[in-house]
Amino acid sequence: MAGNSPAATGGLGKGADGSTSVTSASRARWWWQGAATSATEISHVLPCSAGDISQSPETWPAAAYLRWTLMGDYLKVTSWIWSFPILASGDMKMFLLAGLAAYCVCVAVATGLAPVVTAAPGAAMGFVAMYATHLGLCVIYLWRRLRFVPT
Helix, strand or coil: CCHCCCCCCCCEEEEECCEECCCCCHHHHHHHHHHHHHHHHHHHHHHCHHHHHHHHHCCCCCHHHHHHHHHHHHHHHHHHHHHHHHHHCHHHHHHHHHHHHHHHHHHHHHCCCCCCCCCHHHHHHHHHHHHHHHHHHHHHHHHHHHCCCCC
């Protein structure tokens, strides 16, 4: 029956018992309509378009922070993946020490770079150093202590 199709009922389908259910297609359509409405509402509030923001000379220095942040995020996700075997082995002491050492490195690098660079680039560089340290400690621990070798 064409009248019971999800397209005809706005995403609602009739079950075998005659009840109405929401299909995944209707959920996706509802979500996209909400996202489009939100984007339209936000664009009316902003004084310029997204293209103007990304091409504006005032925002070019943000690219340097974005590069450091993206590199730090990559190291963060990688170090988290390498820390899961430490958690699985039950060595909470090493897990805690790796995290504390990483935070200490972040503070030390950001503080050490304070006379050379401004606060934002120093913090971004500290973020990269933090997760590089965390990743290094996790890999060294797994290789030496647990003889873990990725395949």
